[in-house]
Amino acid sequence: MNLKDGIEREMNRIISILLRDQAHDGSWNYAFETGIATDTYMIILLRSFEINDERLIQALVRRIINNQDQNGGWKLFHDAEGGDLSSTIQAYYALMYSGYLHKYDPRIVAAKNFIIEKGGIERAETFTKTLLAITGQYSWKSLIPLPIEIMLFPQSTPLNFFDFSVFGRANIAPLLILSHFKYELTTSRTPDLSDLYVNHRTDRSVKRNEDWRDLLNSMKDQLQKLTAKPAEITKKAVNAAKQYILQRIEPDGTLLSYFSSTFLMIFALKALGYKSTGHLISNAIDGLKSMAIRIDDDIHMQYTTANVWNTALISHVLQDVGVPSSNPAIQRTNHYLLSRQHTKFGDWVLRNPDTMPGGWGFSNINTINPDVDDSTASLRSICKWVEVKHSYQQAWIRGIRWVLSMQNDDGGWPAFERGVNKKWLALAPIQGAEYLLLDPSTSDLTGRTLEFLGNYTSINKDSPIMKKGVTWLKNNQRDEGSWYGRWGICYIYGTWAALTGMVAAGETTTEPSVQKAVEWLNSIQNKDGGWGESCRSDIERKYIPLGESTLTQTAWALDALIAVSNKSTPEIDRGILYLIKNGEKDDWTTRYPKGQGMAGGFYIHYHSYRYIWPLHALSNYRKKFSENNSRQTPD
Secondary structure: OEHHHHHHHHHHHHHHHHHHHOOOOOOOOOOEEOOOHHHHHHHHHHHHOOOOOHHHHHHHHHHHHHOOOOOOOEOOOOOOOOOEHHHHHHHHHHHHHHOOOOOOOHHHHHHHHHHHHOOOHHHOOHHHHHHHHHOOOOOHHHOOOOOHHHHHOOOOOOOOHHHOOHHHHHHHHHHHHHHHHOOOOOOOOOOOOHHHOOOOOOHHHHHHHHHHHHHHHHHHHHHHOOOOOHHHHHHHHHHHHHHHHHOOEOOOOOEOOOHHHHHHHHHHHHHOOOOOOOHHHHHHHHHHHOOEEEEOOEEEEOOOOOHHHHHHHHHHHHHHOOOOOOOHHHHHHHHHHHHOEOOOOOHHHHHOOOOOOOOEOOOOOOOOOOEHHHHHHHHHHHHHHOOOOHHHHHHHHHHHHHHHHOOOOOOOOOOOOOOEOOHHHHHOOOOOHHHHHOEOOOHHHHHHHHHHHHHHOOOOOOOHHHHHHHHHHHHOOOOOOOOOOOOEOOHHHHHHHHHHHHHHOOOOOOOHHHHHHHHHHHHOOOOOOOEEEOOHHHHHOOOOEEEEEEHHHHHHHHHHHHHOOOOOOHHHHHHHHHHHHHOOOOOHHHHOOOEEEEOOOEEEEEOOHHHHHHHHHHHHHHHHOHHHOOOEOOO
16 A cells, blocks of 8 residues: 555545534534433433423433443443443433333343442442432432531631532532532432342441541531521521522533533522522523434433534644635634633632633533633634734734643643642542542643644743643653543553653653653554553553554554654554554444543543544644655555
């Protein structure tokens, strides 16, 4: 095969698909797929509020059933061992509540047997138990020991509400209200889940909950001693939680565009006395419904939309491969992105008070919760227009200032907020506390930000901003040469971001840290020329090979190697050949999650990634090694 011809053919195929799939508003709305959890929660929500949208419920039931494993359980990802207890409880509950399956259906019986074998409801994770408590299936007494008065804890205390990440706050604020009122909502159709209990609890979880309850109650007591009327403190705390929620409702009615926080908000509003038919609850439910997306023959409730993320990445890669910025598709895209730049202050301003808004968020409807990755991605996309149009120049300046202001004191970049990294919060008795409550500097955010600043701005590579970022990456490299990526899977992702960022920031390819990473990437290449990493990596906190290659992870590894190589290598050529030969394949590896939100609980299949990242890697290979592209390679 002529490598040059193969590259051109595959790039043109992907380009044509991307241009075909663009929406009328200039965005790309490829699915943000996250397993079955949101599908199950939607059924339970609709039944709890007696909204009989049978077409949607039936469609979600079909999707849930189609994803059941032979052992009766549901998995979080293809190579997960055994199955996931919490996912299976959620599926069982939703299927029973739907009314379309009865308790003697073989699929329900198989799910029940799986749940009992795995320890029953008592062994479920925090958020599944919370779902059960809200709907009358579990005792509130055994759940998160957070008093609602934490809303009023001053910053001088060891812990206050704003020590949590913005994602954590969005979920915890409604949870505090629900927990305070011990709220339960049941209906005549509520199924009986009592036979899913096996009367078993672990001493460890009980002890840990008691320790946290003692600490927080002590802080609550100290707060109440400041007044002769403790009840007034509690009333103020409830109002503070309510106001926090109400002030962060997006135009589509959702709470910061997240499914989980909106789901909890709906029940919290009900607990506060809001009517089910009132505009706040109705708009929120409609907002969640608007996240439904068709995937093949199924309907899936997305956790959020990914329009800004998809659009920024696709627009940039299309321009990078030669689609002119004057092309109508690119013009529509950049007009869309410009309309999504933030003008409102969000929670990020609490630790960054001297900066004006200017970032971008992840979802289509996101006005107050920007993040660094979407901001740099959007800036890459509009950069060619900065010298042409004044409006883009102003957007560029605001965006750059916002991104620079988000650098942490340790030199790295977080996702949403500066300085939210009290590491001891990772020990909290909450599922995925490390991921839910913290927003630390990460290798993927730091590397990608450095790559943007180094390749797309005029910032001096010797500036403290760049040097501190590089130093953070060097200090956080693992012994074998990789980096952990927080928002992708996982060590391949982090290593790609770190290497491309370091080179863009001026590090030479002979640096020991660079060479160590290159050796690691080469050592994990598969025999077929590709790369593949398991979601188990972020659970076990070490690289776990998938056993198969994936298009996206191959592209990440290739892009990293291309960035640090002066000439092509056999490893790079084999990887490029893998992308050319396998671009059209459709199997479980193309549907395997490449992103994560919470290790062991929340994984993401980005439907856009199979196009974006291979096209990006092929383009960079062509640009850097064009003189060698005409040689023959084995078929």
